[in-house]
Each structure stands twice: as structure tokens, then as C-alpha cells.
Amino acid sequence: MSTQQATQQEVGGPSGGKRRLIKAALQLAARDGTTLSAVGLREMAREAGLNHNTFYRHFRNAEDLIAAAAEEISAQLMVGLKAVRQSAARHADATVGAVEYFLDFVEANPDVIIVGTRELHSLNSPMRPVLQGVLETIAKESVEQITSQNLVKLESREQLFQVSLDITRYMFSHGLDLIDHPQEREAIAAKLVAHIRRQFLGSIAVQQLETRRQRDAIST
Amino acid sequence: MSTQQATQQEVGGPSGGKRRLIKAALQLAARDGTTLSAVGLREMAREAGLNHNTFYRHFRNAEDLIAAAAEEISAQLMVGLKAVRQSAARHADATVGAVEYFLDFVEANPDVIIVGTRELHSLNSPMRPVLQGVLETIAKESVEQITSQNLVKLESREQLFQVSLDITRYMFSHGLDLIDHPQEREAIAAKLVAHIRRQFLGSIAVQQLETRRQRDAIST
DNA sequence: AATCAAAGTATCCAACTGTATACCTTACTG
DNA sequence: CAGTAAGGTATACAGTTGGATACTTTGATT
Numbered sequence: 261m262s263t264q265q266a267t268q269q270e271v272g273g274p275s276g277g278k279r280r281l282i283k284a285a286l287q288l289a290a291r292d293g294t295t296l297s298a299v300g301l302r303e304m305a306r307e308a309g310l311n312h313n314t315f316y317r318h319f320r321n322a323e324d325l326i327a328a329a330a331e332e333i334s335a336q337l338m339v340g341l342k343a344v345r346q347s348a349a350r351h352a353d354a355t356v357g358a359v360e361y362f363l364d365f366v367e368a369n370p371d372v373i374i375v376g377t378r379e380l381h382s383l384n385s386p387m388r389p390v391l392q393g394v395l396e397t398i399a400k401e402s403v404e405q406i407t408s409q410n411l412v413k414l415e416s417r418e419q420l421f422q423v424s425l426d427i428t429r430y431m432f433s434h435g436l437d438l439i440d441h442p443q444e445r446e447a448i449a450a451k452l453v454a455h456i457r458r459q460f461l462g463s464i465a466v467q468q469l470e471t472r473r474q475r476d477a478i479s480t
Numbered sequence: 481m482s483t484q485q486a487t488q489q490e491v492g493g494p495s496g497g498k499r500r501l502i503k504a505a506l507q508l509a510a511r512d513g514t515t516l517s518a519v520g521l522r523e524m525a526r527e528a529g530l531n532h533n534t535f536y537r538h539f540r541n542a543e544d545l546i547a548a549a550a551e552e553i554s555a556q557l558m559v560g561l562k563a564v565r566q567s568a569a570r571h572a573d574a575t576v577g578a579v580e581y582f583l584d585f586v587e588a589n590p591d592v593i594i595v596g597t598r599e600l601h602s603l604n605s606p607m608r609p610v611l612q613g614v615l616e617t618i619a620k621e622s623v624e625q626i627t628s629q630n631l632v633k634l635e636s637r638e639q640l641f642q643v644s645l646d647i648t649r650y651m652f653s654h655g656l657d658l659i660d661h662p663q664e665r666e667a668i669a670a671k672l673v674a675h676i677r678r679q680f681l682g683s684i685a686v687q688q689l690e691t692r693r694q695r696d697a698i699s700t
Numbered sequence: 701a702a703t704c705a706a707a708g709t710a711t712c713c714a715a716c717t718g719t720a721t722a723c724c725t726t727a728c729t730g
Numbered sequence: 731c732a733g734t735a736a737g738g739t740a741t742a743c744a745g746t747t748g749g750a751t752a753c754t755t756t757g758a759t760t
Contacts, residue, residue: 293604298518381601462682
């Protein structure tokens, strides 16, 4: 008890059975178009090249596997989408930069997008709150970046947060379109950029309307 | 062959086995949080109170059932969302009227929303193209109404269509939030209304920017 | 070198699944 | 009234699943 050591890999044993099982689960769910909870532990042990009982060495239930997969997806998304924002900062047009980098991420990690999108829109999925939290975190960090760089002149931080959240969710959902029609990447990128511009401009317009209304109320 | 009659109900036999099976499939998929393709015909026959072999009297495969369910969902959505637009026309604030009516529809048909939303975001789901078609049809009709009533002064019909499509999809996706948190209906309604206003105002702003750019290009 | 826990394997079981075949009931037909 | 077709039922079968129990391998520690 007193001489514990974590010298090994942080997750997964020598042959990384745990990680292989999670990876297999994601692959199968993405390939067969099912929810993670419908994959079946025997099937994914087969895909991972393991005996089906090895599953119980790493997880108790199927829920346990799903929770672990949620963290896996969450981590990948956090890294990927954070990189999206950073790359946007280095781009002449921040919006275009963010969209292009995001589409790169989608093409590089299709399984994460496929499974994540479906689980995000699956009521009662244990992954849904986790993914919602990821999107909110990304949106918050995005707000920080936008305000610190004065990219958009918006006073209400809450409104800016809502806009960022909507945009993040919109991009996330439209990752499927790219996977479905890889040759139409340009059109999809254009659609995303147009949506983002519309959102920010609309947000500014709403703010102007509100301040004007307040001014009128005072002057009356 | 020459003396066919369609005096019976349009779909389903005397006891409506076909419709009952579809209904059971939707209920189970909504309850268990799975895809329709993962429900299992035996399970839904049980839910419908029928022998599990009766399934084959009405459908060949599971795909056949899914296709029929797609039409069922499609029909319900078409009727429901069309009613949304019509109710908006009779309302002082068209946006608020549409949102309220839509939320009523969600509360009345939660299963359709739950299953439809998940299938819409499930890559390779046979229902996905059907649902996308439904959303596009709704958006088109919405454009007709908007232009005929001059509700929004937008020249580009294509841009208006894109905005309508985004809004429809946004409302559809956020039906889950209402089912998940029924007591927060007001907040959800406010969020939807804000989103729609932002979209239209942003669209107008984009148009103004473009025309201004064209004018500058001419005068230079 | 002996030990010990983690990871992986082999085998077994009850329950469930999709499918096939055969039978019954109902209602409408010529 | 005999016939016929659709909807529904009963039973049986092979394959798969999740889970339990017992065994072997691995690799690191003392």
C-alpha cells in the first residue's frame, strides 16, 4: 500500500489492452452506425484481438467503458479544438483559419467526430453531459481569446459566450457533412465561415438595437 | 387483380399491427437511447403485444421497418413544423409564435424528436437523408412564407434559404434540451428566439456589407 | 529466486436473437 | 358455400451475447 508506483504508462497495461478496447469500441460504433452502448463487449474484444473476458480486467460494466471512452473523446476534442483557436490566432482571417484547422481535425479523427456527434444528440447518453461540458469549455476559452484580442466589439460577455457556444456546436455537427462528402470541403468551409460571420454580425446588431432602445427609453 | 379495394385503413391491418410495430420501435429506441437499427424485432414485437413472427407479415428486413419509420417520422414532422409556420403567421411576433408552437410540438411528440435528432446526426443512418430532406422542405416553405409576407428584407433567396435551414436545424436539435429539462422551457424559448433574431439580423448585415463592397468597387 | 498481482486465456452456461416452417383464425371473395 | 389470402400464433433451431469460474502467463518487486 505504501510502495505504490506509477512508473508504467498512465493508462493501459504492458500491451495497452485498455486503450485498445476503447479504440476498438470507437471504431465499431463509427463503422456500424450504432451507439457505443450497443457495441457489445465480445465484438470489441474480437476487434481488439483479445479474449472477450479480458474486458473485465479493465472495466466493470459497459458503462465503465463508455465513461472511459468519454474521457478519451473529451481529451482529443479539447486538444484538437484548442489547437483550432490557436491556429486561428496566427491566421490573417481568424475565422477562416479556425474553420480550415477544424476541418483538418475532422479529417484526421473521423471516428471521434462520428461517435461524438451521435452521442451528443442522444438523449440519456452518459456521454452527452461530458460532451456538453467540453463544448462549453471550448466556448469559454474562445471568449477569453476574443475579448483579449478585441476581435469582436461586444460588450455582453454572456452574449458572446452564447454565440461562441452556438458556433462550436454548429461546427461540430457539420463535421459529419465533411466525412460524408469529402470532395465538397470547400463548399462546407464556405458555409461554416458564412455562418460564423452571420452569427457575430447578428450579435453586434442585436446589441446595437438594445442600446438604442435603452437610449430611447431614457430620452422619453 | 382488377377488383382491388382500399376500403380498409390505409396502413396496417384490422388491428393495425404494422403501425403498432413502428410505434413500439420508436418508443423503445427513445427509451433505451439506442439507434432504431439496434432495437431488435423480437423486442419490439413484445412491446407491441404481438408474436415476434408477425413482424415478417409486414416487413422483410429491419431496414424495411426503418424506412417505414422514416416516413412516419417525416410525416409527423412535416405536419408539425408546417403548423409551426402557420401559427407564426397568426402571431403578433412571428418568431415567438413559431418557437412556442414548436416547443408545444416537442412536448407532444417527444419520441419523434428523440429518435429523429439522433438519427439525423448518425452517419450512414438510412434515416439521415430522409430527415435532411424534411428539413430542407420545411426551410423552403418557410422561405416562401417569409418572402410573400415581406417579413425580412433579404434579396438573396439562396441566403435566406440557408438561414432558414440553419434555424430549422437549430430548433430541431434543441428539442432535446426541452425534453431533458422540461421546467426550463422559458429559458430555452428565449435562447431559440435570440438565436433566430441573431441569424436574421446577421444575414441582413452580411448583405449590407456585400452591397457596400460592390458599390465601392464600382465607384473606384 | 521466490512471490505476487495484473493481464490474458479457456471453457461453460443461461438467455436472447433472427429465421424458418407449419398451423390457426378471420373476413372477404367468386 | 368452398376457397383464398392476410394477419396472427406456436414451436423449433442455430448462432451470439453477457457473465462466471478456473487456469496460465507475464513482469516487476523484495
